[in-house]
Amino acid sequence: MGGPAPAATAPAGDVRVRPLAPGEARELAGVMRRSFGGLAGMMFGPGKQAFVAERGGRIVGGVTLGVFRIDVRRRGGVVKWLFTLPAARGHGVASALVDRALAWFDEQGVTDAIACVEALNAGSGNRFARRGFAPLGFVAQAQRFGWRLPRVWWHANHVVDVGHVLWARDTDEAAGSSATDVEERSRGLAGLAATLAWHAAFAALLLARNGAGLDAAAIAAFAVAVGAVVVVRTAAQALVGRAAGLRLRYLPWETGLLLAGAIALVFGGPFVAAGSVVPRARTWSPSALAPALARMAFAGAAAVALLGLAAWWGVAAGVAPDLAEPVLLYARMMLLVDVLLPFFPMTAFAGRRMFEASPVGWGGVGGRHGGALAGRTRVLTHWRSYGRCPRVPRGQPPRR
DSSP, rough: OOOOOOOOOOOBTTTTTEEEOOOOHHHHHHHHHHHHHHHHTTTTTOOEEEEEEEETTTEEEEEEEEEEEEESOOOOEEEEEEEEEEGEEEEETHHHHHHHHHHHHHHHTTTTEEEETTTTOHHHHHHHHHHTTEEOOOHHHHHHHHGGGGHHHHHOOOOSHHHHHHHEEEGGGGGOOOOOOHHHHHHHHHHHHHHHHHHHHHHHHHHHHHHHOOOOHHHHHHHHHHHHHHHHHHHHHHHHHHTTTTTTTEEHHHHHHHHHHHHEEEEOOOOOOOEEEEESSOOOHHHHHHHHHHHHHHHHHHHHHHHHHHHHHHHHHTTSSSHHHHHEEEEEHHHHHHHSSOSTTTSSSHHHHHHHHHHHHHHHHHHHHHHHHHHOOHHHGGGTTTSOOOOOOOOOOOOO
């Protein structure tokens, strides 16, 4: 566990935080699985140091930490996992764990405390914000860490954690942001433009990987298609959120883009890392904003579904099929991950907000979309033959 075991903290109410004892790793892993789900258990490890929270003599939460060297002057500390049992939430367990983690970082001489938080996880975001953390966009990360940023991402497990944002403590931003609405919109537009540019590059990679070569027309069609899906989803969410009176900002998914590029390169497949539209405030009430966030999620999914229906009609009617086919491909792929997978590690997608607001409503949307996926399977796999097989003549529906 890395050095002498620190002493347990004084109880916070009836919560006691102490170092993980030998032989408790399996019990802690079980608590984590009940907090995050079974799939997360495959990725879990106690790290360099772990602390557990006890209530009534039972482990009800934990935090795992890591320490690494950023450069000769700076030492990074990472909050790798922070979790509590559902029944223990609302009793200060997570806050007590974070406070002990930060105290341990101080003991280890950490200069840069880091955590990765899902963009719409207000509970964790609020907890870190109240302790001087601030979310860092990619430019801010590059300015702070320079060429060592990949090392920071690696140690923070910020590699393919789709929809998570890197938070850091003791930054200029952490002292309080004075950005104006114009500056926030400018940053958001720059992030959206970068997202679109990277997806265009991945579309070219996808086509090359599947034997289409550098066909300029095909690359342009696929780039427009994936861009249309991202823009339509983002615009629908922003419009509904602003109608509810929310001040919003767009956050790109930098490591989601890494995953999209890896899928295009290794498998020759599509993946859309659309980014998140989130409340601009550093801290906000999840219970107060949950209805608006759910409406935003449904709106984004509905907009992409309508775009997909229009593209399906274009394919069937032979209207601009070279553009309609990739639009339909990306729309369906977006809906697949955005609606049908509301569980870890896809909690940043819209399906999570839908499921939390209305499991029945989520099931209706997901079931309808699942039926559409099963009913027209050729369009989902058509990208594999793009550029290889003869094209469907204009005016004729695609063969089923």
